[in-house]
Amino acid sequence: MVQDDATDTFRAQDHYALNLFAGIHCLLAHIDRLSGVGGESVEQHFSRYPFLREYHRQILLVMPASLSWPDGRQWWRANLRAIAGQSGNHLPLEALDGQLRFRHETIMALMLAGLVEEDSRFGTLFADLQQPLGYRRPMLETLGQVVAAEDAVTQLSSWDVCSPLLTTRLVQADDTRLPRSEWVLKVDPVLWDLIRTGQPEVSGQRLKYLSHQQLTPMDGVIVEHEFQQRLKGVPSLFRQGRARILVLRAPEGSHSVEVSGAVAQALGKNLVVQGPGPEKPEADETLGISCTLLNAMPVYKLDLAPGETAHLPALAGYDGPIIVILGKEGGLDTAEAGQLINLTMPAPDYHQRIRLWERYLNGSRIENLAGVARRFRLPGAFIEQVAGMTINDVALEGRRVVGLDDIRGAARNLNHQRLDTLADPLDAKGSWSQLISAAATSDKLQELELRCLYRERLQDHLGPAFGNPANCGVRALFTGRSGTGKTLAARILAAELGMDIYRVDLASIVNKYIGETEKNLNKVLTRAEALDVILLLDEGDSLLGGRTEVKNANDRYANLETNYLLQRLEHYQGIILITTNLSDNIDKAFQRRMDIVIPFFQPRIEQRLAIFQLHLPSEHRVDDLFLEKAAQHCALMGGQIRNVCLHASLVALDEGAAVTDEHLEFALRSEYRKNGGIYPLTQQHPASFNDGGMGAFANALSQHY
Known part of the structure; x- marks a missing residue:
């Protein structure tokens, strides 16, 4: 359970x-009223249910003992409102009155409905009052009768x-x-429990509660200045x-929840975050009323695929502001489009990343902070996670200074957690000395490295x-x-830049179902980008093949997939x-982008000779x-020469000798x-080593051909 200071709780x-006492007093007043039409008196009920007398004794410690039952009800009505008005803290039951305009009778009915949760002996009393049905929980009509006013003219219906x-x-x-x-x-x-304690249950994977004291003030959020100025205007519009x-x-991976919290903090509210979730937010029927009771602003964090639209569920019991966090894709379908504010949060730049690393490394000494900020272009929430893992790893080794390799190791662990299932x-x-290629290819690779570096x-x-x-x-x-060295060049580039590299086989993510290919592409591109x-x-x-003339539905959807990748690459x-x-x-359009x-x-x-010597x-x-x-004579690709050298070394190892011409x-x-x-080549050296009969088989094949 999240704890604020003890006074608030x-x-x-x-x-x-106090409201519970008022509800019990209301129930006793109802029993007294029934005694006037032939029912048992309050004293008789005290005799049958001794626990009621003890509750009544505690109630009289709060209210004047001289008041009649009807006057006592009015006393509770007046004093409960006065007490709530004097409190400087948010009170869940007062929110029902102040924000949702609940009548006093409705709040008393709520307290009566919950009596059995507090003391099971009230179940026996309700069963007695509701004979011949005998339910241990109150019926709707029973609650209406118990809280009804004495004046029949102003009396509300149970409904x-x-x-x-x-x-x-x-x-x-x-x-x-x-x-x-x-x-x-x-x-x-x-x-x-929320009404009783003023605190929510422990936050789970899908629901997270942040109290007002845990939220970052608007000026403390590390974001671009222009974005921060626009963000400061949001609370006023709300x-x-x-x-x-x-x-x-x-x-x-951005600190979008922290940004949302800054808005809530400016409004004097707590924060409840639901997500990340699918395109259809989970319909939590109690989220709205929970936010009202907690004085919290709800935040939906959605993960939408291209072309998907989110429909926000109705929040029963809540009529305040809402924040919806989206990625680059997807949209929001709401009848309140005229009351929308749209903001796009930019990724942190170099100077903002320095501040984020300093904050989340929490005073730890770090070598070459500028180099870390340059190398790791991570958003805020990912910086927080990597910094936390780094601090723990360094502490386990008994060191006090964080190095670039420590950050790299923690970042690699984060990559494994979030990307290994996708790529x-x-x-x-x-x-680069290990890549034997044409001069034109080498020059282009050097250009690519510089382009990435800067x-x-x-x-x-x-x-x-x-x-x-x-x-x-x-x-x-x-x-x-x-086999010309494309994948090797990519791995060397990653090593030279000090970056991790992940491979995706595009053929494996193409899906026959409409829209699934775009979803798969968006997921892996978004994750790798972050x-x-x-x-x-x-x-x-x-997927990059030339778009075709549309002759059937398959052509049309294939072109849609190509168009999506074109657009996504352009903004990657x-x-x-x-x-x-x-x-x-x-497709020529891809090459232009x-x-x-x-070329390899x-x-x-x-x-080829250099590749042989290298391997x-x-x-x-x-x-x-x-x-x-x-x-000279074996026109093999680089990958094939690598396989040849590997095979020759394996055979030589089995023989216990160095690699020779024969191998x-x-x-x-x-x-x-x-x-x-x-x-x-003509056979130069008959195979004489122990090759399990493969030499004889090879000789037979060569003679045949």
Whole structure:
């Protein structure tokens, strides 16, 4: 349970206790009234139910003992309102009167409905009063009669008294098939505890409560200055009634809840956050009345896919402002469109990230704070999570200074938690010296590295014709046949930049159901963008192919998927690499949107020789002449040469010897057989090592062909 200071908790409980006493006094007054028409007297009830006498004794400690039963009811009505008016704290029961305009009789009916929750002995009393039906909980008609005024002219109907409790979900009817007068009413146990204590239940995954004291003031929120100034105007519009819903679009992982809390704090309210959820917010029937009882503002945090629209459920028992947090996609369908405020929360820039790291590292010493802020372009909530994990990791090792590697390790853990189910992590390792490629390819890769390294700072060094470009994204297309080094280049780029890299096979996320492909794409792109990892889209031609003339429904929906990816890539803020083996099939519009297109070529003779030398173990015994001959005549791709060297090393390891010409030749033959090709060299060295009969099999095949 969330705790405020002890005084606040006591006052809410004390106000509840006084209302409970007033309800019991009302019940005793009703018994006295029944005695005038032949029922048992109050004293007789005290004899039958001794616990009632004890409650009455406690009530007389609060109210004058000289008052008659009818005068006592008026005394409670007047004094309860006066006590609530003198309290400087929010009182849940007073909110029913002040905000929802509940009558005194309705609040008394609520207290009577909850008596059984407090003391089961009241169930026996209600069963006695409601004979011959004998229900242990009060019926709707019983509550109306108990709280009814003495004056029949001003007396309310039982429905007038109880209907507000039903519509706000404070009470529920067990069986609505019965006549309305016989509905048995019970209070919601969670709401009853909230009324009794003034505090909510423990926050869960779907519902989070933040008290006013936990919220950040408006000036303490670390955001762009222009956005902060607009945000400061929101509470005023809410107070004036000119707006009721704030739609806050924010990047995933941003501190959008903190921003929402600043609005609530300016209004003197607490905060209740529901989400993140699906496109249809969970219909919590008690959320509205819970917010009223808590003096809280509700926040819906929604995760919408492209083309989806959220419909906010009705909040029974609440008529205050609402905040809806959305990402880049989706929309809100509401009848209150004229009372909407739309704000877009920008991602934190370099200077804001420095302040966020300083805040969430909580005074810990950090090496090269500027480098951390440059390298990790994370939104606020993700910075908070990474900083928390880093502090714990450093503390476990007994160190006091946080380094760049500590931040990187914590960020990698966060990436695993949030991205591993959507994409496959690749090892970011190697250096450009390990990539043997054409000079044109190498030059383009160096250009790409610079583009990534300075993607944020570049914005401040452009001429006026560029305007104010806000997109720090880098989009590169790698073209070339399989095995030419595209994936290796991506891994080396990630290693050089010190970033994590994840691979997505585009063919695996294309879905036959309408709209599902866009949902899958949006999910992985949004997550990778927020975590600031390099995203490698493999086999891009499956979605980047040229758009076709629409001849049927399949063509139309395929073009929609292509159009969506075109639009999403154009506004992508991260680093995305797309590979394709079929560059001629790529839609020209995609190529125009790429910042860099890098071709990967089949290696030439000298490049193949260098690849052989790079992958063979340093202690190999392969003759230089044979190696040059293999490079000259075996027109393999870089990936195939890697496989050959791996196979040769494996066979040599099994034999317990260094790699020789024989091992390499055997591996070359195996690679050609695997790809359905003809080994171009005449046999130089018959296989003589223990290869499980594979040598004889290879010789037989070569003689056959």
